Amino acid sequence: MQTSFFKMHGLGNDFVILDERAGHLPLTPARIAALAHRRRGIGCDQLVTLRPACAEGADVFVRFFNPDGSEAGACGNASRCVAELIFRQTGNRRPVLQTRAGTLPARIEADGLVTVDMGVPRLEWQAVPLAVEMDTLHLPLEGDPAAASMGNPHATFFVKDFSMLSHGHALEHDPLFPERANIGFARIDTPEHMRLKVHERGAGVTEACGSGACAAVVNAVRRGLVQRRCTVELDGGLLQIEWVESGPQAGHVLMTGATATAFEGTVDLATYAS
Numbered sequence: 001m002q003t004s005f006f007k008m009h010g011l012g013n014d015f016v017i018l019d020e021r022a023g024h025l026p027l028t029p030a031r032i033a034a035l036a037h038r039r040r041g042i043g044c045d046q047l048v049t050l051r052p053a054c055a056e057g058a059d060v061f062v063r064f065f066n067p068d069g070s071e072a073g074a075c076g077n078a079s080r081c082v083a084e085l086i087f088r089q090t091g092n093r094r095p096v097l098q099t100r101a102g103t104l105p106a107r108i109e110a111d112g113l114v115t116v117d118m119g120v121p122r123l124e125w126q127a128v129p130l131a132v133e134m135d136t137l138h139l140p141l142e143g144d145p146a147a148a149s150m151g152n153p154h155a156t157f158f159v160k161d162f163s164m165l166s167h168g169h170a171l172e173h174d175p176l177f178p179e180r181a182n183i184g185f186a187r188i189d190t191p192e193h194m195r196l197k198v199h200e201r202g203a204g205v206t207e208a209c210g211s212g213a214c215a216a217v218v219n220a221v222r223r224g225l226v227q228r229r230c231t232v233e234l235d236g237g238l239l240q241i242e243w244v245e246s247g248p249q250a251g252h253v254l255m256t257g258a259t260a261t262a263f264e265g266t267v268d269l270a271t272y273a274s
């Protein structure tokens with residue numbers, strides 16, 4: 001069955017976006033993995049589906065799937081891309097995304113950048129989740145990472161260089177993380193700027209990770225390493241992150257950055273694994 005798709009990216013973190021608002025598509029973990037395959041499929045870091053929203057005030061229900069077929073509760077860069085897509089389709093500069101991690105208000109900025117309110121980070125060990133009760137600010141792993149959830153699990157290592165990146169896969173699968181984890185390596189350059197590389201759960205090292213950038217800033221603020229407004233420099237570009245201190249969005253994490261559409265196309269799902 002032919003279905004159309006959008007190929008978009010946020011700072012090189014790339015997505016295949018399938019629209020199921022007119023009817024559900026026959027997607028299975030195997031078919032998702034086949035579509036996401038860099039050589040045998042379209043190729044992407046995450047496959048994203050759009051469905052009609054059912055949450056009050058939301059414009060669309062968005063789900064995120066990794067190339068290994070696993071589902072992620074949150075995906076910051078993809079959320080920004082979907083917000084841009086909804087704006088292009090409707091003219092609405094403030095689309096609201098319903099996700100498994102919560103309802104995320106977005107805003108298309110005057111300069112074309114896209115901001116998503118990623119909600120309040122979850123800092124309790126049960127929410128990350130971790131396998132046993134512990135202080136999430138200092139995990140009992142070599143490298144002393146901190147952990148937080150943005151609707152998906154993140155561990156942040158504060159490093160001087162990125163030689164630990166090669167340990168990302170083993171760390172993703174450490175028994176401390178019963179649902180695995182996205183593993184971020186953050187080098188603090190100034191209190192307003194960090195350099196971040198992320199080994200993503202179910203995807204590997206990506207050019208950018210929005211929820212990873214949010215988690216890294218939250219963990220760095222908790223450790224007193226950066227200000228609540230921080231520029232995160234990823235391989236693919238810059239994200240502006242703010243962990244809001246006061247006012248109506250107090251406690252929420254705002255993420256702002258660029259989006260782009262690479263191409264649109266159609267795909268016959270029947271030619272991919274069932």
Ligand SMILES: N[C@H](CCC[C@H](N)C(=O)O)C(=O)O
Nearest residue numbers: 072075076077152209210211
């Ligand atoms: N690229 C995404 C993160 C995907 C997270 C996914 N790998 C998971 O299993 O949580 C982002 O921009 O936030």
